[in-house]
Amino acid sequence: MQKRLANAPKEATFLCAEVEIVQKYTLYNINGIRMENFIHKFLAPAQLQITIKDRFGNPFTPREWFMVPLFVIDEIVERLKNNTLEEYHYDPQKAALVRR
16 A cells, blocks of 8 residues: 555646545455445445646546545445445435445
């Protein structure tokens, strides 16, 4: 993680800014690419809609940022661990997971 974040101030994906790690999670026996795709789809209603300029001045729309409270992310991780996340969807108006 530290290696990936080292260049954050130069990368538009990280909004050309320093990154502060506020939480770390460990998940086992999960395909990282599939999980990332699932999380993107799951949190799509809360995706940050901005366009910034990269370090070369080119417009860039990052797709990696979501407006979700940390306690919801904690719950998402717990539900991934116990295989119950698919029973829920994220409601950005309530800032909560809601049972389908």
